[in-house]
Amino acid sequence: MPSYDYRCRKCGQQFTTREKIAEHNAGAATCPQCKSQEVERVMSSFYAKTPRKS
Ligand SMILES: [Zn+2]
Numbered sequence: 001m002p003s004y005d006y007r008c009r010k011c012g013q014q015f016t017t018r019e020k021i022a023e024h025n026a027g028a029a030t031c032p033q034c035k036s037q038e039v040e041r042v043m044s045s046f047y048a049k050t051p052r053k054s
Contacts, residue, residue, distance in 0.1 A: 008036055009036070009038040013033040
């Protein structure tokens with residue numbers, strides 16, 4: 001079961017959820033912090049491109 005990264009548009013919370021493809025297509029993702037469904041998918045490549053500053 002794949003995992004997906006999301007970011008909440010309301011509170012900015014980032015979270016990872018595991019869901020079935022059917023659930024993913026149904027837009028079942030919900031922010032665990034504010035329960036908003038206004039979340040956007042964060043591509044994993046986003047993190048790969050983000051430079052890490054120590
Ligand atoms: Zn939220």
